[in-house]
Amino acid sequence: MTNALTAAGDLAPPLTVAAFVTRDRARDIVHRAFPRRKAHVINCRTAAEVREVFSRELVDAAVVDLGTPTEETWRAAGLARHFPCAGFIGLTPMRAADGPSVARCAELEFADLCADGIDDSGLGPQIHAAAFTTRFVRALEPAAESLGLNSVAQRRAWRAVVSYGGRPVRTVRLAATLRVTREHLSRTFATAGAPNLKRVIDLVRLIAASELAKCSGYDLADVARVLQFASLSHLTTTAQRVCGARAASLARLRAGDILERFREGRGRSRK
Secondary structure, three states: OHHHHHHHHHOOOOEEEEEEOOOHHHHHHHHHOOOOOOEEEEEEOOHHHHHHHHHHOOOOEEEEEOOOOOHHHHHHHOHHHHOOOOEEEEEEOOOHHHHHHHHHHHHOOOOEEEEOOOOHHHHHHHHHHHOHHHHHHHHHOOHHHHOOOOOHHHHHHHHHHHOOOOOOOOHHHHHHHHOOOHHHHHHHHOOOOOOOHHHHHHHHHHHHHHHHHOOOOOOHHHHHHHOOOOOHHHHHHHHHHHHOOOHHHHHHOOHHHHHHHHOOOOOOOOO
16 A cells, blocks of 8 residues: 555645855756756745745745845844745755854754755755645545545545645546546546545645744635635635634644544535
8 A cells, every 4th residue: 555655745846945045156056956848946036035935925935145245145044933844954064164054944943954064965855845735735634534535546546636735636637647537537536425526625725824824924814825825715615624723723723623524524525
């Protein structure tokens, strides 16, 4: 079963990485960190550009070049406090004089540091481990059992849905990923009293929304936009349908709270 679940997750969208890089070397290190199509790296030269990336799409991780730190560098690094959903990684030459920069990153709760020239090959795995989507999958994978998803087919579909990190995914895309027909997928997923697939997709998206809503850098309109809900109203109606809560309450709800509410008779929708 593990191999099947991993295969489903491997077909997830590429990670989105915002990279504040001022040195050509740092830019090359970041872009070499990932095999082709495994990450969408967006180069930024100012903190405002990093902030703008966060405002328009779901950012999994951010890399901050600490080679020649300036006030602009620390403005970019300071976004870690506002967007704890994303893993922030510092890229530093690790010179003797870099101690204060390392300490400042620790204070800002960076996920990790990469030693420029020493750990270059490890940057990709560091980013992947710290990425929002990676942590989201790890946190939600065990929830399959509590939702009554016990068969291999149901578990594969669950991991495929979760691997999108709350981004929208259509059932036809999931069926293609799992190499079955859409009709077969929908039918086998909702067996033995399990919730139906479309409602589970809404559930996963709402859990992602609740995590983003806890970030001080986002308001609810931002959350709706980066997770590609049609509108804030769409997010609001989804919250009501999936867990009987107002969108304004999402920041106060944990994933477990949403799952518990969902299991109280909200697992079925029209196909």
